Amino acid sequence: MATQDLWGEFPLEETVRTPLAILREQATLLGQKTENVLQGRVSLGRSRSGNEFVASLYIEAPALDDYSYLALTIRYPVALYPVLVVESGPGLFPQGAKCDDEESFVQTLGAILSHSRIRQVIASLIAQSRENG
Amino acid sequence: MATFLFWNLNRKPLQDQIVTLCREHRVDILILAESELSRVALLEALNGGQRAKFKMPFNLSARLSFFIRYPSRCLKSVRDDGGVAVRQFIPPIGLDMLLVAVHLPSKLYSSESDLAFESTRVAEVIKEAEGKVGHSRTIIVGDFNMNPFEPGVIGARGLHAVMDRRIALQGDRTIQGERYRFFYNPMWGRLGDKSKGPPGTYYFNTSNYVNFFWNIFDQVLVRPELLGFFPDDRLEVLSTVGERSLLSSTGIPDRSFGSDHLPLLFEVEVEKGI
Helix, strand or coil, X not given: CCCCCCCCCCCCCCCCCCHHHHHHHHHHHHHHHCCCCCEEXXXXXXXXXXXXXEEEEEEEEHHHCCEEEEEXXXXXXXXXXXXXXXXXXXXXXXXXXXXXCHHHHHHHHHHHHCCHHHHHHHHXXXXXXXXXX | CEEEEEEECCCCCCHHHHHHHHHHCCCCEEEEECCCCCHHHHHHHHHCCCCCXXXXXXXXXXXXXXXXXCCHHHEEEEEEECCEEEEEECCCCCCCEEEEXXXXXXXXXXXXXXXXXXXXXXXXXXXXXXHHHCCCCEEEEXXXXXXXXXXXXXXXXXCCEECCHHHHCCCEEEECCEEEECEECHHHHHCCCCCCCCCCCEEECCCCCCCCEEECCEEEEECHHHHHHCCHHHCEECCEECCEECECCCCCECCCCCCCECCEEEEECHHHHC
């Protein structure tokens, strides 16, 4: 008897950007935009229940003995969305922001990363790094 | 000897009270949570007419403020993780140590299990920072929003802070093959009305069936490596500022004069390490 394919068609051509990939892009961009005076780092773990991925974006200053500043943390399920974004500085979303899709996630990320508080952190770290360098 | 003062201000304008406390107790390191005071104005007030001046070291924490009576370079930023600020305290003479100031999420917005999860994260942050500075002479101080007996503080995967110095001095314990380092939590000795000072640091009356009334959310935890430098009897939950009480006539924090939290004062005999 011939083997029957029960899998159906895979959407191999479709390019899905995971929340983690989006975060990593931003981490890379930080290094490029600051001529590597600062670097972005993304750490990945699992939630305590094990049901969700937890990723954090850090701003790091190599010239300041690798001082690191947590910019935000995201939690997302295997299905990728919704993503819960918890920021640590600006105070834009005190209870975290729930993003139901990529568009909303990118928008939220943009609001946090371009916030004056984060810009202030970046400016301060660059100035301190140059002073030390 | 370095004298530390921690106070959660509950966004109150308590500048005069802070200045009085710092002069009264000759505070060397002042750490504030929930402060909306102008840092510059507070610094000026702290230093008015004083010989030894406070400085504001480099600090990017949005939730915790630091003022020190040492050169700014003596408090080095290691890491800022939201409500967790990790600093390396390098006194001009004596032992350097890791100072971790915390302001963990409020119980109003977080469940006990959320806070236990947060504690696991804090424990990981501390472990990484200890690896980075190459020692475990660590002290944690701040508003944990948990009592000493809650899982996030006592649990091995959390802060693993025990009530007995002798147990803490064993260093660690192994659970299912994994080693967990201890902290000593002297705040157990500050619980209840037979303790030295007020029965807690934070009073909250609810209509729930379980109501502790007094809580010790503000705590200091000490690694075994620092216990020889940490005199228990110098740890105080303060209830007065100068001549005036921080407690009302009913014995609970007087929010018209102070914060809803009481300040914590403690000392570390850093020079003993020379």
